[in-house]
Amino acid sequence: MKKKIAIIGSGISGLTAGFELSKKYEIHIYEKNSYLGGHTHTHKITENNKKYYIDSGFIVFNNKTYPNFINLLKKLNVNSENTSMSFSVNYPFEDFEWSGKNLKSIIFKNKNFFSIKFLKIIIGIIKFNFIAKMNKKSFLKIKIDTFLKKFNFSEEFKKYYLYPMCASIWSNPINKIKNYKTHFLIEFFINHGLVNLFFRPQWKVVKLGSNKYIEKIIRLSDIKFFLNNNVKSIKTSNDQIKIKNKNKLINYDYLIFANHANEISKILPNNFKKQKKILSLVDYQTNDACLHTDSSLMPKNKYNWSSWNFIKAKDDTARLTYWMNYLQNLKCKKNYFVTLNSNNLINKNKIIKKIKYSHPVFKHNKEYTYKKLQEIQGLKNIYYCGAWCGYGFHEDGVVSAKKITNCLL
Incomplete structure (x- = not known):
């Protein structure tokens, strides 16, 4: 028995x-x-008598840092397909937005490209990637906010790149991200190829939904x-x-x-x-998620529409919108989005599903x-x-x- x-x-x-x-x-x-x-968490959507499968929780993985999960998929004979990972930041009350989707969106379609603000972001990214690769043991115990001050990173780099990026990755508000241990964050960035400007891992999604x-x-x-x-x-x-x-x-x-x-x-x-x-x-942060078709929470400039789109509210809330058509290669007429912590800003007539998820705070x-x-x-x-x-x-x-x-x- x-x-x-x-x-x-x-x-x-x-x-x-x-x-x-x-x-x-x-x-x-x-x-x-x-x-x-x-x-x-996969949702079945019907549009023009055709079915689409849209994820609202787990979405992406890659060959480099998900070897055991990929082995599980192989064992189960589950298919995956390539996706494009890109990130945009939008401060609507400052009329400032940018996207790292491609060179066209960074240079030719970015009205902020020649601004001092954007130059400081780029310098900060190069500097952070260089220091992160040194991976010194002295980084182990200090908080990321202390680390950034110690190495004189600009406010522009923190405000318009690193903190939005981390808030999006861990679905945590920026005030909690500031308390993350530097070594934890840097190790994650290194393992996921985020400190490389080129040769980043190929991201994937499970075909027809996770x-x-x-x-x-x-x-x-x-x-x-x-x-x-x-x-x-x-x-x-x-x-x-x-x-x-x-x-x-x-x-x-x-x-x-x-x-x-x-x-x-x-x-x-x-x-x-x-x-x-x-x-x-381990603590937890509860986040409201919403599957919807309201594009008002996306960047104003459509060239900046990316896989992940961070919008900074006047409070400390991390408002992140995933563009599911782009992430899951959906060939449908409507644009579908999953947005965190913005239920009150989404047109009620365009809401498909509301969900609550809890994410760990380390x-x-x-x-x-x-x-x-x-x-x-x-x-x-x-x-x-x-x-x-x-x-x-x-x-x-x-x-x-x-x-x-x-x-x-």
């Missing part, structure tokens, strides 16, 4: 762990939402899924874990937490004090968080994984899950 494993959370980590372990164990996955996937890999996992495994099942507590006794499912307690031999760190802390019993303290190393570098997590892995037959164990992306979710499956196989 197979031993039983409960997995809480059906994001990339929970699904990877469940898929890898399902041949040896009986797997039950508990998901609080009405759909599987967590941040993998949920294609979820469909394959369901089809190729015998995992039992329990949707709309928000586990609020567990009980442990004699190396057994008890979980309530529809007013019935079910015994499990192992439990894998694959949800957010703050959610795990609430589920654990009060006597798990060390676990709760370690899980508190207070420490990933090595420190991982090291502390090893102190509690496997205690009382309970394991912890999630994208929050790394940089917060799909590759990190797969890697954290595989580390656990290696212990249990």
